[in-house]
Amino acid sequence: xxxxxxxxxxxxxxxxxxxxxxxxxxxxxxxxxxxxxxxxxxxxxxxxxxxxxxxxxxxxxxxxxxxxxxxxxxxxxxxxxxxxxxxxxxxxxxxxxxxxxxxxxxxxxxxxxxxxxxxxxxxxxxxxxxxxxxxxxxxxxxxxxxxxxxxxxxxxxxxxxxxxxxxxxxxxxxxxxxxxxxxxxxxxxxxxxxxxxxxxxxxxxxxxxxxxxxxxxxxxxxxxxxxxxxxxxxxxxxxxxxxxxxxxxxxxxxxxxxxxxxxxxxxxxxxxxxxxxxxxxxxxxxxxxxxxxxxxxxxxxxxxxxxxxxxxxxxxxxxxxxxxxxxxxxxxxxxxxxxxxxxxxxxxxxxxxxxxxxxxxxxxxxxxxxxxxxxxxxxxxxxxxxxxxxxxxxxxxxxxxxxxxxxxxxxxxxxxxxxxxxxxxxxxxxxxxxxxxxxxxxxxxxxxxxxxxxxxxxxxxxxxxxxx
Numbered sequence: 001x002x003x004x005x006x007x008x009x010x011x012x013x014x015x016x017x018x019x020x021x022x023x024x025x026x027x028x029x030x031x032x033x034x035x036x037x038x039x040x041x042x043x044x045x046x047x048x049x050x051x052x053x054x055x056x057x058x059x060x061x062x063x064x065x066x067x068x069x070x071x072x073x074x075x076x077x078x079x080x081x082x083x084x085x086x087x088x089x090x091x092x093x094x095x096x097x098x099x100x101x102x103x104x105x106x107x108x109x110x111x112x113x114x115x116x117x118x119x120x121x122x123x124x125x126x127x128x129x130x131x132x133x134x135x136x137x138x139x140x141x142x143x144x145x146x147x148x149x150x151x152x153x154x155x156x157x158x159x160x161x162x163x164x165x166x167x168x169x170x171x172x173x174x175x176x177x178x179x180x181x182x183x184x185x186x187x188x189x190x191x192x193x194x195x196x197x198x199x200x201x202x203x204x205x206x207x208x209x210x211x212x213x214x215x216x217x218x219x220x221x222x223x224x225x226x227x228x229x230x231x232x233x234x235x236x237x238x239x240x241x242x243x244x245x246x247x248x249x250x251x252x253x254x255x256x257x258x259x260x261x262x263x264x265x266x267x268x269x270x271x272x273x274x275x276x277x278x279x280x281x282x283x284x285x286x287x288x289x290x291x292x293x294x295x296x297x298x299x300x301x302x303x304x305x306x307x308x309x310x311x312x313x314x315x316x317x318x319x320x321x322x323x324x325x326x327x328x329x330x331x332x333x334x335x336x337x338x339x340x341x342x343x344x345x346x347x348x349x350x351x352x353x354x355x356x357x358x359x360x361x362x363x364x365x366x367x368x369x370x371x372x373x374x375x376x377x378x379x380x381x382x383x384x385x386x387x388x389x390x391x392x393x394x395x396x397x398x399x400x401x402x403x404x405x406x407x408x409x410x411x412x413x414x415x416x417x418x419x420x421x422x423x424x425x426x427x428x429x430x431x432x433x434x435x436x437x438x439x440x441x442x443x444x445x446x447x448x449x450x451x452x453x454x455x456x457x458x459x460x461x462x463x464x465x466x467x468x
Contacts, residue, residue, distance in 0.1 A: 004082065007180055011110050012100050017075040018107070020044035021090045023063065024053040027172065028081060028104055030147045030159030034111050036060055037161050045071045045090060069093035076100070079107045082175035083397040105177035108147055112167045112181070115145060118295055119171040119181050121212055122189030122223075124341040125288050128280075129189060130170040131316045132292040136309035137166060140301060144168055150335065151317035166299065171212070179211055185298050186216035187291055191228030192340055210235045219298040221291060224250040242298060244290040252294040252303075257286050259351040267293060269303050276307045280315050282348030289313075320348055320443075323454045326461035328438025330356075333454060337365045337447035339376040346384035349443055356439040357386035361428060361453065363446035364393045364409055367401040371408065378412030382419070385443075389431050392423045394448025425453050433460035 016039075020032045023044025029052035036042050036059050043062040046053055057063045064071050069089045072078060078094040079102050094101050120130045127149040134146040135154045145162035149170045152158065171178035171186075191209045209232045213220045218240065223229040225245035233241065244252040257265040264277040265286040276293075278285055289310045296306035315321070318335040325331065336345040342362070349358050360381055364370040370377075370393050381388045390406040410421040422428035432442055442457060444450045 004175070006101075007103055007105070007177060009100060009102060009106065011102060011106050012076050015040060015076050015107075015110055017041045017073075018043075018077055018079060019072055019075045019090070019094075020079045021067065021084060021088060022046055022081050023056060023061070024048070024050045025081060025083070026052075026149045026158070027147070027170070028079070029053075029056060030149075030157075031079070031104055031107050031111065032056055032061060033059060033157070033159050034145075034147065034161055035107070038111070043071070043073060043075070072097070072099065077102050077107075079104055082177070085397070103175075103177055103180075105172070105180045108169060109181055111147075111161070112145070112169070115162075115165050115167040116184045116218075116299075117181055118166065118168045118185045118187065118299075119178065119183040119212075119216075120169070120187045120189065121171040121173050121178050121209070122187075122229075123173070123192035124336075124338055124344070125189040125284065126170045127316050127335070128285065128319055129187065129288040129292055130168055132289060132310050132313045133187075133295055134160075134168045135313045136292060136296060136306065137164070137168065137299075139309040139312050140296075140305065142166055142299075148316065150319060153314045153316060154312070173205075173208060173212070176208055179208065179215065181215075183212075183216050184218045185295055186213055186220050187295050188213055188220070188222045188229050188232065189288070189291060190223055190226040190340075191232050192226075192338065206231060206235075214239070221294045221298060223287070223291065225287070242294045244294040245287060250290075252290050252297070254286055254290045257283055259283050259286075259348070261352060263348075263351075265290075267303065267307055269293075269297065272303050274304045274307045276311050278311055279313060281320065281351050282344060284344040284348065318451060320345055323444075323451075324458050326458045327464060329436045329440050329442060329461050331442045331444070331454060331457055331461070333444045333451045335447050336445045337369075339373060339380045342377065342445055343380045343384055345445065346381075346443065349441055350384070353441045354439070356441050357437075358384070359432060359436055359440055359442045360385035360388045361391065361432065361442060361444045361450065361457070362388055362406075362409070363391040363444070363448050363450035364406055365396065365446055365448045367393055367395050367398045367404045370406075371401060371404045374408040375412045377409050378419075381409075382413050382415065386418075387435055388413070388419045389428050390419060390421050391425065391428055391446075391450065391453075394446065394450070396448060425456060428453065429456040429460035432457050433464045436461060 143164035
């Protein structure tokens with residue numbers, strides 16, 4: 001069982017020495033980097049070494065691999081995430097000594113300070129859309145601060161302190177901490193119930209988004225096409241709202257979408273109509289771009305300049321991210337870990353695969369999610385991929401659940417010939433090498449450790465003698 005941090009803890013006025021538990025996480029590392037940029041002394045720990053911990057060490061942070069009470073030195077605060085176990089020795093040591101324990105959202109709120117905050121929320125699409133807004137604001141000369149859940153390729157980093165008075169964040173709904181921010185403009189991409197281990201019911205999940213949208217001081221931007229977002233919009237009442245999507249009555253309307261290669265479409269708002277051509281694939285990204293443009297309109301920019309600025313976005317790491325090619329097979333990695341995200345990622349892959357087949361390597365994430373959504377994952381994977389290899393579950397913060405393995409997903413396929421279950425990664429790599437042929441696309445899918453299988457896939461593909 002993971003912790004439920006106390007979001008009412010006051011943030012110390014002095015944050016010059018800060019320790020991060022789980023510093024190698026996708027959100028935590030960006031916040032730690034900003035404290036370094038601000039001149040703070042940063043230390044941190046994580047269970048395993050990764051690219052984020054290496055970069056933080058190179059930037060001057062004191063990084064320890066493994067958790068121990070001794071890692072907590074003389075610090076002003078200890079920053080944690082909800083993924084932490086309650087018996088974590090560093091958490092216990094901080095509490096024993098009376099050191100303030102802050103949720104990462106507290107730390108981020110302290111960094112934002114008095115800047116005008118744009119918070120991007122939704123079950124999927126947050127990282128990409130946050131990156132779109134940050135890149136567009138930078139192109140428009142606004143010098144934004146930002147913290148994203150992935151590396152923005154245009155900047156080579158997931159976070160930056162800006163000087164322009166606008167700060168863009170990927171707002172995490174998983175534990176309700178997105179309600180802590182003093183949000184000026186809130187963007188709701190979708191409301192697709194997840195994290196029910198925290199919320200308990202879909203109604204409670206909706207309630208959190210209603211509260212998030214209601215707290216936006218200046219503007220709520222919300223997807224007119226998403227059923228969950230429409231439910232939330234109906235409950236918020238009279239306040240400044242701008243909608244976007246393909247719906248006829250959307251304030252920023254998307255039309256004429258094409259997805260052959262980089263996605264494109266037309267945006268219409270206030271009687272003005274402008275084309276937009278992206279550098280990233282997928283119909284879903286045209287909609288994400290429309291949400292980003294709607295935010296920029298709320299910040300005072302014109303439709304054409306906003307659309308042109310968003311179109312320059314080059315993507316984020318682990319979002320349909322080319323990892324390499326071997327023996328004519330392209331290997332991509334994607335963070336997709338919900339059925340709708342897998343659908344979007346593989347549908348986008350289909351637009352650039354040409355005559356090639358799509359071979360999905362799916363790592364289910366969390367036992368609870370796999371148990372609840374195995375059938376939905378199987379349906380999406382069978383429909384969008386030509387063949388799927390299902391790995392075992394990445395349990396992350398959860399204890400194993402008897403009977404819940406990757407085979408729970410593979411067993412739900414209607415056609416057993418369209419799927420393989422491979423509990424061992426070496427077996428999965430051998431399967432890919434046996435199945436794939438030149439021109440095919442292999443896409444690893446998941447938000448856990450699945451990206452680490454990529455070198456084995458490339459080695460297996462490169463070392464084979466002929467293709468199937």
